[in-house]
């Protein structure tokens with residue numbers, strides 16, 4: 434029988450289509466899809482890569498054939514960074530992944546657990562407000578404060594306290610801060626590992642030191658998590674008073690229970706899941722808030738409308754709390770519209786097919802790597818009226834949500850491998866945005882235009898930090 438592959442752009446010998454992918458891969462792939470259609474088969478060197486760029490194509494992959502597309506491709510760098518795929522994000526589809534994912538869904542990120550950290554969100558958002566207030570009429574680097582906010586929230590929730598410039602580091606070497614090491618970790622996630630596509634080119638990253646860096650960063654993070662886990666275990670042995678459980682406590686409890694049941698959770702698994710909270714939860718959440726504030730500065734009438742909503746509710750109780758957020762439909766629409774135009778990970782996390790399958794009438798072979806271009810889907814004029822416009826109103830009379838049921842809007846992915854952290858991220862961002870809009874009026878620095886360039890990487894931050902002048906509002 435003859436197979437019918439999806440359309441492919443012309444490719445070069447050896448490198449395939451790699452030369453057509455620029456530093457902003459979501460944009461390069463989007464332009465290719467304008468010529469070759471919503472389902473394309475590219476070749477990264479000789480490896481086939483399926484690219485989906487419409488809601489319909491994403492639905493077939495992440496819903497109709499979700500089971501077949503629930504694997505993740507292996508990558509030498511990821512293997513080195515994520516405890517040989519023992520975490521929930523990179524682990525191959527199967528029983529082990531199911532266990533790790535259910536620890537996230539049922540234990541670490543359950544509604545009840547998220548509620549139990551409400552005071553952490555309230556305190557850390559208040560800290561951010563205080564830092565802004567203390568700058569007076571000077572410029573505020575909002576990007577930096579937002580990164581600190583999400584980093585501090587995840588640190589307290591996952592590890593029980595904040596870690597900044599201490600921790601991390603290995604024997605006999607200058608001890609680097611945990612945040613510094615995480616910064617290098619994020620950088621390494623963005624390295625395209627040519628050896629994954631052309632096995633005989635593995636030497637490239639060996640020689641240029643990328644693999645060595647990945648091993649060193651993994652070791653530094655492991656030393657740090659090891660010491661945090663040890664501290665927690667120590668405290669448990671000594672039996673301190675009742676205190677609220679952070680992620681490490683929960684994981685140690687699961688480890689004890691699983692050991693008693695004869696199937697102990699490996700200590701690498703504990704550390705890999707903690708690493709996921711940082712690697713998957715901090716940069717993504719801060720990026721969303723940074724872009725929301727950027728769009729609000731670019732669209733002062735939207736900011737005014739948001740402030741009117743928030744300040745109207747705050748009038749009666751002076752201080753915004755999480756209880757107020759459900760009365761703020763415009764705030765929620767602003768966040769959705771931000772995630773449509775700026776999905777923090779525009780190409781989501783790659784999937785891989787485990788069987789031969791047909792998608793939109795085309796034949797896809799087992800073992801094909803899959804990229805879903807969520808950014809491109811957010812730009813599709815057949816799903817969105819005037820897609821390039823930032824217009825939160827479009828969500829006010831619409832049931833479209835980002836939870837993975839509406840394939841026009843999938844910043845968190847969908848299906849079995851969908852993100853378990855949607856609520857966690859939303860809880861921080863909604864409260865922070867409401868407080869910012871309540872207490873300050875924002876302006877750009879005199880004579881400075883708003884720059885909206887995107888930085889490079891897996892998570893697409895603003896290229897340049899968002900600098901503003903924040904004037905306290907007398908409301």
Ligand code: HEM
Pocket residue numbers: 521522523534537709710711713714715717718721776777778781782783844845846847848849850851852853854855857858
């Ligand atoms: C705005 C914030 C966030 C965004 C945009 C985001 C986005 C994503 C995306 C696109 C995926 C891949 C989905 C797929 O393959 O269908 C994912 C997976 C995942 N995310 Fe998130 N995420 C966010 C916050 C978080 C947080 C706060 C956590 C945890 C504390 C988290 C933990 C995970 C995990 C463990 C996975 C792997 C799921 C699996 O492979 O089964 N994420 N996320």
